[in-house]
Amino acid sequence: MVFSSLFFVFFFFVLCMGLLIAVRTTKRQNIVLLIFSLIFYAWGGPALLLLLCGMTLVCYLGALLIGALNDKFHRSMVLLMTVAVCLILLGFFKYSTFIATGIASVIGYTGAIPDIVLPIGISFYTFQLLSYVIDVWRGEVEVQKKYWMLLLYASLFHQCVAGPIVRYSDVCAELEKRSLTIPDIAGGITRFCSGLAKKAVLANTCGALATVLLEPAALPTASSGTVFLGGLFYMLQIYLDFSAYSDMAIGMGRMAGIHYIENFNYPYTATSVTDFWRRWHISLSSFFRDYVYIPLGGNRRGIPRQIFNLFIVWGLTGFWHGASWNYVLWGLYYFVFLVLEKFIFRPKNDSPIPLKILRRIGVLAVVYFGWLLFYFEDLSALGAALSSLFCLGGNAFWDLYARTKLLNNLFFLAVAILACTPIVPFLHKKLLARAEHSEKWQTAEGIVGVAAPILLLILSLIFLVGNTYNPFLYFQF
DSSP states (O other): OOTTSHHIIIIIHHHHHHHHHHOOSHHHHHHHHHHHHHHHHHTTOHHHHHHHHHHHHHHHHHHHHHHHOOOHHHHHHHHHHHHHHHHHHHHHHHHHHHHHHHHHHHHTOOSOOOOOOOOTTHHHHHHHHHHHHHHHHHTSSOOOOOHHHHHHHHHOTTTTTTOOOOOHHHHHHHHHSOOOOHHHHHHHHHHHHHHHHIIIIIIHHHHHHHHHHTOGGGGGGOOHHHHHHHHHHHHHHHHHHHHHHHHHHHHHHHHTTOOOOOOOSOGGGOSSHHHHHHHSSHHHHHHHIIIIITTTTTTSSOHHHHHHHHHHHHHHHHHHHOSSHHHHHHHHHHHHHHHHHHHTSOOOTTOOHHHHHHHHHHHHHHHHHHHHHHHOSSHHHHHHHHHHHTTTTSOOSSOHHHHHHHHHTHHHHHHHHHHTSSHHHHHHHHHHHHHTTOHHHHHHHHHHHHHHHHHHHHHHHHHHTTOOOOOOGGGGO
16 A cells, blocks of 8 residues: 555545544554554555564563663663664565575576565664664663554554654654644645655656666667656656655654654755755664764764775665665765765865856766666666667667657656755745735735645546556665
8 A cells, every 4th residue: 555546545544534533632543543554554465564563572672671771781782682683684574585696696506596575664664663772772762661652653654664764752752642733734734745746746757757768678779868868757756756755754644743854855956965865865864874873983083984984884875775786886886976075075165156056967967877876776777778878889869769758748847857946845935924914915825725735636636547657666675
């Protein structure tokens, strides 16, 4: 079940919200949320629900032991064992087939290798549970003594399967006590509808175009323009798709009285590669910073150690995204550019405007080629795409096919690019500012506030009906 399915939007979530509004106490609301979250997760495979419940139980018991012990050594041993169990489970389900395939190729084994099903969202809820146990060990959060409450935190269907990675410290107070308010429900509806439209109208269309333009079999003879457009549409898709999921998760959480952290801040407007990663998948970047980079020593132990720490973090970041060499290379690709940026090509805030523009274009170029590496799990297909992109195989620079695709989708492309910028929020802020001093503008703002989510919902419904292409990319991670 995905957020952009008609069943979810018009039945599952409506029923859940109806029950949340009907019950009055936070405890009853939590019970409703837990029941719906477990049903939502079990929808993809009831047996995999046992893994989520079991991993939560391991972290629940581990945190209880850590809270009960006073000796630092024994607390650390319990933490180590708890983390190890979680990482072993994550590694088994996510990487065992990849590792077994690699070993088989080395030793020449030609038999069948079992294909282990990857539980949806395992990377996200594993990191959430690990952050909880580590924060208990650090003394930053209180031990949750109710197993079902920790299970609720780990399984909340708003963000369980594709983030954002929500730390227990960010939501523990609201899980214990909160209230549903009209402003939160209204704001949540608007945020959800905007995310749904971003997904159903923009991301799905970009994804369908990228799939056609980057067809592996056609890459060796494709024109440079065809490959470029395919990479551009995928670059737009992955942001619009993932940020749409975060928008919907944040919107649904707000409707339930839970305020999740923001996960994106218009990363394609970044002024540097470092700035890009402050804006892209913020919850993952901050997780690796706080639980890997800083504990390794961060930048406190000299430049060689800092470079080593960055290497570890970005190797893990790439490997976290998937059991394939292209993801590892993608992580190390960013490691190289971040090291170059930190120690050689340090951006200056007082640079002339033309240089700032060139730097932004350079960042977009780095990100563009990074997404090509991310897209192709088959490195030979990546090679074919790059060869065609730079016309190394004698292929055309531009052809009728590329021209037709561009002209047929020119208006859509402009809208999709616009959606990746903060222009719409900027205009909305201007409207709110005008509304503070004018009744006419206040009326206009009210009309927009009511009409916009309705129109976005209708538009999304039109695109979703009969559309067979409706994946969420980050479900696989």
